[in-house]
Amino acid sequence: MTITADSSRADTTGADATVNGRAAALDGVPPYVTALDWIRGLGFTGAKEGCAEGECGACAILVARPSTTGDQTTEWVSINACLIPAASLDGQEVITAEGLGTPDELHPVQREMAVRGGSQCGYCTPGFVCSMAAEFYRAGRVADAHPGGHDEAEHGANGFDLHSMSGNLCRCTGYRPIRDAAYALGEPAADDPLARRRAGTVPAARATRVANGDAEYVRPADLAGALELLHERPDALLVAGSTDWGVEVNIRGRRAPYAIGIDRVPELRDLTVDDDAYVLGAALTLTELERRLDGAIPLLGKLFPQFASRLIRNGATIGGNLGTGSPIGDCPPALLALDADLVLASVDGERTVALADYFTGYRQTVRKPDELIKAVRIPRPLASVTGFHKIAKRRFDDISSVAIGYAMTLSGGTIETIRIGLGGVAATPLRATATEDALTGAAWTEETVNRAADVLGAEGTPLDDHRASAAYRAAMLRQSILKFFDETTSTDQGAGAER
Amino acid sequence: MSHLSQRPESGPDSYEVGKAIPHEAAALHVTGRALYTDDLVARTKDCLHAYPVQVFVAKAKVTKLDTAPAYQVPGVVRVLTAEDVPGVNDAGVKHDEPLFPSEIRFFGHAVCYVLAESLEAARLGAAAVVVEVEPEPALIEVTDAIAAREFQGAQPTVERGDVEAGLNEAAHVFSGVFEFAGQEHFYLETHCALAHVDEAGQIFVQSSTQHPSETQEIVAHVLGKHSHEITVQCLRMGGGFGGKEMQPHGFAAVAALGAVITGRPVRLRLNRTQDLTMSGKRHGFHAEWRVGFDDAGLITGLEATLTADGGWSLDLSEPVLARALCHIDNAYWIPNIRVNGRIAKTNKTSNTAFRGFGGPQGMIVIEDILGRCAPLLGLEADELRRRNFYSEGQSTPYGQPVRHPDRIRAVWEGVHDAAELDRRRAEIAEFNAAHPHRKRAIGVTPVKFGISFNLTAFNQAGALVHVYKDGSVLINHGGTEMGQGLHTKMIQVAATTLGVPLEKVRLAPTRTDKVPNTSATAASSGADLNGGAVKNACEQIRIRLEQVAGAALGVSAADVRFVDGTAYALGREAGIAWEEVVKTAYFQRVQLFAAGYYRTEGLHWDSTTMTGSPFKYFAYGCAATEVEVDGFTGAYTTRRVDIVHDVGDSLSPLIDIGQIEGGFVQGAGWLTLEDLRWDSGDGPNRGRLSTQAASTYKLPSFSELPPEFNVILLERAHEEGAVYGSKAVGEPPLMLAFSVREALREAAAAFGPPGTSVDLGSPATPEAVWWALTEAARGHEQGQGEHGHVTDGLNGSHPEPSDPDAPERHPESEFRQYTGLSSLTRT
Secondary structure, three states: OOOOOOOOOOOOOOOEEEEOOEEEEOOOOOOOOEHHHHHHHOOOOOOOOOOOOOOOOOOEEEEEEEOOOOOOOEEEEEEEOOOOEHHHHOOOEEEOHHHHOEOOEOOHHHHHHHHOOOOOOOOOHHHHHHHHHHHHOOOOOOOOOOHHHOOHHHEOOOOOEHHHHOOOOOOOOOOHHHHHHHHOOOOOOOOOHHHHHOOOOOOOOOOEEEEEOOEEEEEOOOHHHHHHHHHHOOOOEEEOOOOOHHHHHHHHOOOOOEEEEOOOOHHHOOEEEOOOEEEEEOOOEHHHHHHHHOOOOHHHHHHHHHOOOHHHHOOOEHHHHHHOOOOOOOHHHHHHHOOOEEEEEEOOEEEEEEHHHHEEEOOEEOOOOOOEEEEEEEEOOOOOEEEEEEEOOOOOOOOOOEEEEEEEEEEOOEEEEEEEEEEOOOOOOEEOHHHHHHHOOOEOOHHHHHHHHHHHHOOOOOOOOOOOOHHHHHHHHHHHHHHHHHHHHOOOHHHHOOO | OOOOOOOOOOOHHHOOOOOOOOOOOHHHHHOOOOOOHHHHHHHOOOOEEEEEEEEOOOOEEEEEEEOHHHHOOOOEEEEEOHHHOOOOOOOOOOOOOOOOOOEEOOOOEEEEEEEEOOHHHHHHHHHHOEEEEEEOOOOOOHHHHHHOOOEOOOOOEEEEOOHHHHHHOOOEEEEEEEEEOOEOOOOOOOOEEEEEEOHHHOEEEEEOOOOHHHHHHHHHHHHOOOHHHEEEEEOOOOOOOOOOOOOHHHHHHHHHHHHHHHOOOEEEEOOHHHHHHHOOOEOOEEEEEEEEEOOOOOEEEEEEEEEEEOOOOOOOHHHHHHHHHOOOOOOEOOOOEEEEEEEEOOOOOOOOOOOOOOHHHHHHHHHHHHHHHOHHHOOOHHHHHHHOEOOOOOEOOOOOEOOOOHHHHHHHHHHHHHOOHHHHHHHHHHHHHHOOOEEEEEEEEEEEEEEOOOOHHHOEEEEEEEEOOOOOEEEEEOOOOOOOOHHHHHHHHHHHHHOOOHHHEEEOOEEOOOOOOOOOOOOOOHHHHHHHHHHHHHHHHHHHHHHHHHHHHOOOHHHEEEEOOEEEEOOOOOEEEHHHHHHHHHHOOOOOEEEEEEEOOOOEEEOOOOEEEOOOEEEEEEEEEEEEEEOOOOOEEEEEEEEEEOOEOOOOHHHHHHHHHHHHHHHHHHHHHOOOOEOOOOOOOOOOEOOOOOOOOOOOOHHHOOOEEEEEEOOOOOOOOOHHHEOOOOOHHHHHHHHHHHHHHHHHHOOOOOOOOOOOOOOOOHHHHHHHHHHHHOOOOOOOOOOOOOEEOOOOOOOOOOOOOOOOOOOHHHHHHHHOHHHHOOO
16 A cells, blocks of 8 residues: 555554564554664564664664665665664564574574574674674675675675674674674575565555654655655654664654655655766665765765764665764765765755855754755766775774865876865864865875875864864874875875775 | 592593583574563563653752652653652662762762653653752862872772882882773663562562672662562673673662552663763773882882772772782782772762773783883883793782792793794784884783682572473572573583583573572672582482482492483493483482582682782683784774683683683773763863763774684693683683783884883773874883873882771671671661
8 A cells, every 4th residue: 555645644544564574553653763662562572772873783673675786676674773763664574583583493694693602692693683684685795705895804705794794783702703603604595585585576665654643754755745745844854764863862862743754755766877977866875875886986985884884874875964964974075075066955946056065054054944955966077086084983883083085186296186075173074175275286296295284284173072182183184185195106005994 | 630620531522511512592692582671571561661860960969859740741650769768778788879869979860760651751751850959069080089089998908028129129110100991881781670569569670680689689678678578580681791790789679669669560771871871880090100120121019009980989899999909910920019009989970890890900000011111121022021920839919829820821822822923023023114104013911810709708609400300400590691601601510410411401590589699790700609509409419319320220329420311330331311310219209409509618818908819710811912003093903813811621612712702802992992081171061971872982893803813722721629620711801902902002112213112091092092103203202201101210100108097998898788788678
């Protein structure tokens, strides 16, 4: 049954989802109720709350979604159940650890985890099992042994990408037995039902309205519907992957009276390339962009593996990362360096805004209340030399204290153009324009870079906080361009590692 | 070989201890079927949800508490306050932790709890409660408390020899100050309790607790009831690490109080933010020291004052401090030593047990000293450490003979061989010469860790073993399962002692009505103590069954052996099945169940003089860690780790290796990554934990897993004093992670001229490493006496002596909690 977003309809809409093959109603579930709480309430307590902000992965579940590679198949995608509204699961198929196997009939992932000592206290284990199962079922896992050019040490001989578990934390094992379990996995058996499900019907977006009292979650069928709702309710909250909003709900107790789910809106999920630009639909997830671009935009190729975790990238959208207006989002520095534009849409039509003009203050942007981000436009041709540096305490799944994106075009050793995007050094992401000016037209030499480093080190107004001191942040700006120069000129193969 | 440690003569294939088997609950873990306390809520009818009312100021008097507005929130059933407490308003045992306080002592201190039909209603109800306070000046940093002379508890000193003489005769004297951070446990399962009232007013509390007996005692004294009216059960914990030794009691008491008052089940689960802001952590310490070396690099004397950051109340700070003082020697002979200890009283969460329990905080001081001083002595740090190892016949500063000091050398040499250190160091030298912006180094550090509770009385345990008529075996013991594999080991011990296959044995959840008066599952002693008790119970039953089988086989009971489920007469092939013997025994009216008991023999400890032999034995280990540091940013990776560790004759090798790897990575987290930050500014958030979420407090993840990670168990390591020749394994491996920190120090030094002494912050985050290597690259001058740096000569910092007016040291006060209980309990 397809439901249109018609607010005149009755509250009961027949919203439901299947969990481990069992249909369960979503009618009347308040929008603040997370998928995790809803699933646990059904009695499937395998998925756990560890942090309630998508950092630990104890809540990971599998959801059948259209393939992240864009082909017409189904993929088992792992996501953080603690972040998304339960209502957003309407019409979808969910598998938890309980649905993969039983103690008497373990799933291959579960068997490897159990016999190799992959669980100790066991609390994080169902989440690991789901993340590992998603990678187990990833189409082309073996053929595509080293996706994205990651470090070989982070891939098994079976093509297993260790980054698939970058969003799962274990406090007991130290991870070695979990890695060994992952690397020991073979191919799914021919009669494996979840493997066979991949060739079945591609899950379609379903328009939804789930209401409880005066709180509603609405998923429109198309862009026109979304813009109409947004026009009627400028106070509405736009929710895509909910990886930011979910944290607000869980940690800060924020509640939205009216939430519009735009993650499945078809017009927001196009990826097109023409001579002038790449146009990335705002509701494409980071994983979808990573897989579908497959390195076509090298700067983004450097960014993606460092953007949060696989669990988050499976939910988070590029539009959402810009929509929050955060000064420490990882996309803005790279997109600023790429000279990206945003396409903003409303019932009145569309307009294009340069990303450099988009941010106006701390979590403030030029987007009007009745507008949504439709797409990100990256002009072609791309700059030939790029770099992305994320300074953080931890390499997997951390928030940057400073992030720097570089896009440079050299002509005979001279800097023709250079754009440098910065995050974490001011109330908004920003372009390092003084540094760009100092470099443009100069020779790409150590002397130039040393001079520019002093300019870059003075850009922004970095703060002291729990992530880093202001002095370190400023020093890292300075160091970053020295490192970028080293990466572009050094013959040292390891020097380009993104640290 | 002692009776306790001896394994069956039938050979290792015939019995279950020593086999590498998965965790007994692994199949439940991986399928999501394993239940934790909060999972029981979905199976509990009419459960109420409790939510704390936290006050966000570091120190204040509560001038008004108005709960009326909470009752306006639909779904709110009851607000629990101090007036509801029929017994003692105390969550601890030292009368310094009011469960419902009238004074705020840390940012986020909870004053009362709201009970409601849903968690959402409870949350909204808590937000509606009006609390008015009169703020007071708060002490946040440990140095603030030192300056203000705010200490709590005893100020013990461990002393041997003549430290002044040792320093005066030294060829080289150095001094320094070193402050290092604590650590959040970050068990994946937060604190949780679920209580209901049974028939006849009995209280049943399910709690995520490492210490069910103490949880039971606290619930009893809060409710004003006797212990026999309270049953505490712990199915399992989603991690404990010491954080659930003392801290669960108050939460369990709130749930129990709510259940008594409302007559309905009450669940109290802290969310992560509440857990981080309300529960205690590993103690950070401040250390001030002077050390002397002779020309050969041998330590001649060490004087130090260690100040633990205790937080707002004592909790376990005194025993943590005692263990720190008893581990400052680590694996090194220090002939003349005086170490003073004291506990700062700050307005932060009350710090508590955490894997290692002060041991790491003592050992890091000497490892830091050796790492900083080696270049100043012109020695490789590796060589300086080796020269100072204990030898046969030497004893610790508190007077315990160091048994098996040869094992320190054995693990050390084992690591050097396994890790091919000579070859790799040569390669690293080449690498570093060729790479101006990247440096590698290997750090090697030893561990010697004392096993047993410092307080002798805690070294006892009980078990209850049932053999049913069908031959199936059910065991109970007093230990709790938090992932460490204790239950797996206990099943192996029972199966081995009874001579039956593993499948015959089931283990029932830990409950205080099965085994009473248990000690915390802590101090790495779970398998030693409970294994001794389980073995004792099983032996009683086996001895009776040997009589039965002997009669049936026509031989003396002494000639009966139970092997793999069959009773044999010595020298004969045929035997009688276990089930048959059991059935026969039943019909002969032979008792088929037994209570087991174990006490660790040979321990003594005088906590007034801080001398004695508090430890049954020492666990030894050694690790070699290679790191690579990026000179541009200070970011680093751990490239390879090699460990040789002494677990005695392993009870369960897969479990033990898991403990070693997991402990190592957790220790590396403490030392390099996990960065507790408290707001020490003067604004309204003074005292706020600014890293109160997984997004800001980063644990080791897959990116911290070394690509190459080799663990070898020391061979021929039989331990006379413990069950089946094994050794404890829970805590010691955590301290193997000093090798990571020392490797980072050496890699940072490699950016500077040879002989550079590097000061490294702890945790050694990329930022801390970057400042250290930047300093090293400047070729910074030594002996400047700036804060934190090593000072050369006797004129450096002088560790402060203990305060003679500090409260008297035990033995009484460690016992006070127990001897005083009955008088605290209203009946």
